[in-house]
Amino acid sequence: MDQNLQYSDELGPFKVIHLYEPSVDLKAVLVVDNVALGPSVGGIRMAVDVTTEECMRLARAMTYKNAAAGLPHGGGKAVILANPKMPKTDKETLIRAFANGLRNEDSYIFAPDMGVDEECMAWIRDEVGRVVGLPRELGGIPLDELGATGWGLAQVVDLVAVECGFNVQGAQYVVQGFGAVGKHVSRFLADKGAVLIGVADSHGAICDENGLDVSALIALKNDGKSVVDLPDAKKISNEDLVKLECDIWIPAARPDVIHEGNVQDLNTKVMLQGANIPCTLTAEKYLHEHGVLCIPDFIANAGGVICASMEYHGATQKAAFESIAEKVTHNTQQVIQLVNERDILPRDAALVLAKQRLDKAMSYRRYSLFSTAPHFL
Ligand SMILES: NC(=O)C1=CN([C@@H]2O[C@H](COP(=O)(O)OP(=O)(O)OC[C@H]3O[C@@H](n4cnc5c(N)ncnc54)[C@H](OP(=O)(O)O)[C@@H]3O)[C@@H](O)[C@H]2O)C=CC1
Numbered sequence: 001m002d003q004n005l006q007y008s009d010e011l012g013p014f015k016v017i018h019l020y021e022p023s024v025d026l027k028a029v030l031v032v033d034n035v036a037l038g039p040s041v042g043g044i045r046m047a048v049d050v051t052t053e054e055c056m057r058l059a060r061a062m063t064y065k066n067a068a069a070g071l072p073h074g075g076g077k078a079v080i081l082a083n084p085k086m087p088k089t090d091k092e093t094l095i096r097a098f099a100n101g102l103r104n105e106d107s108y109i110f111a112p113d114m115g116v117d118e119e120c121m122a123w124i125r126d127e128v129g130r131v132v133g134l135p136r137e138l139g140g141i142p143l144d145e146l147g148a149t150g151w152g153l154a155q156v157v158d159l160v161a162v163e164c165g166f167n168v169q170g171a172q173y174v175v176q177g178f179g180a181v182g183k184h185v186s187r188f189l190a191d192k193g194a195v196l197i198g199v200a201d202s203h204g205a206i207c208d209e210n211g212l213d214v215s216a217l218i219a220l221k222n223d224g225k226s227v228v229d230l231p232d233a234k235k236i237s238n239e240d241l242v243k244l245e246c247d248i249w250i251p252a253a254r255p256d257v258i259h260e261g262n263v264q265d266l267n268t269k270v271m272l273q274g275a276n277i278p279c280t281l282t283a284e285k286y287l288h289e290h291g292v293l294c295i296p297d298f299i300a301n302a303g304g305v306i307c308a309s310m311e312y313h314g315a316t317q318k319a320a321f322e323s324i325a326e327k328v329t330h331n332t333q334q335v336i337q338l339v340n341e342r343d344i345l346p347r348d349a350a351l352v353l354a355k356q357r358l359d360k361a362m363s364y365r366r367y368s369l370f371s372t373a374p375h376f377l
């Protein structure tokens with residue numbers, strides 16, 4: 001209890017729920033952080049080493065992300081302690097039990113995060129409804145299949161290239177994590193003429209300064225293989241992936257991969273945060289002081305949740321993708337402008353944007369974090 005409360009502040013979390021069901025080996029946590037703007041949306045992460053702390057930090061990132069993107073949603077996140085690569089029938093049993101355990105938690109709308117995909121969302125829809133990121137056949141805009149987040153990240157690159165003085169055409173980029181975010185951001189950047197020179201998944205990392213074949217890498221992943229299976233690519237360590245000289249370094253996996261111990265090794269002009277909370281605050285300060293532009297997670301990777309929210313409210317795929325481009329670009333411009341005007345960290349600039357809206361919404365509430373109004377959903 002005390003450990004959890006150390007994360008409590010004026011924004012939340014509103015609720016922390018631990019779920020346990022031994023018959024299906026379900027161990028999970030839901031954190032609903034702040035619902036002043038509306039019911040929370042945030043993905044479910046399945047991994048063997050997730051913690052309540054990680055879930056709280058991710059839920060807070062969603063509070064800021066949804067506020068900065070102008071969505072009528074608060075922030076939440078869920079984690080399931082399990083191997084996402086377990087047999088599909090076991091995964092279905094687990095996800096269905098998880099959904100049922102949260103049947104009445106109306107302040108949370110289920111969405112996909114690491115280790116969870118559109119099919120999992122379909123199972124949740126079948127059990128309880130209240131879910132986004134559905135397959136197309138169920139009326140969804142399959143955000144991971146389409147690469148909504150990667151699309152948003154790629155829009156930002158034109159702006160940061162101007163700010164940092166390089167051309168997108170021929171720019172060299174590195175991607176850490178090659179799943180829903182990593183694959184698609186790589187694809188969209190390759191379409192713009194940028195060159196992928198290093199990539200990693202959970203099995204290892206590879207590099208090629210002349211450029212890696214993005215389509216071949218995606219084909220490998222879609223076949224259930226690893227990026228390290230790419231013929232002729234040079235295998236490197238995860239540490240060496242951090243050291244690759246490039247224009248854009250894109251984390252697209254787990255938290256805190258860049259920290260006090262390795263931030264000095266980064267050799268990039270821009271860190272574009274595809275992953276949530278991929279860099280410690282101290283490391284972000286270091287990057288700022290050393291002239292590396294860091295576009296914070298809750299600004300740069302908002303494409304997925306914008307898509308999710310628009311699906312929930314009945315929009316088309318075309319409208320969702322237009323909105324992602326418009327919102328992510330606008331917010332990035334605002335962040336860069338504030339950084340330049342006030343000489344503050346990009347994360348602090350981004351917090352200014354998010355908190356303006358949160359403060360206003362909370363001022364309308366009797367209880368600052370949530371509403372008791374009927375039909376709140
Ligand atoms: N999906 C979305 O739309 C959004 C996702 N995000 C964030 O982006 C990040 C990635 O999410 P998503 O792409 O959906 O997740 P996925 O599960 O689809 O992909 C995760 C990728 O990370 C790889 N990975 C896991 N551990 C490591 C490691 N230690 N080193 C290198 N690579 C690793 C996985 O490897 P392998 O393929 O071998 O399993 C996989 O390629 C997360 O932080 C998520 O919260 C943020 C906004 C929206």
Ligand SMILES: O=C(O)CCC(=O)C(=O)O
Nearest residue numbers: 042043111112113304305
């Ligand atoms: O985009 C998604 O998968 C849902 C939102 C989310 O979890 C995120 O933005 O991290």
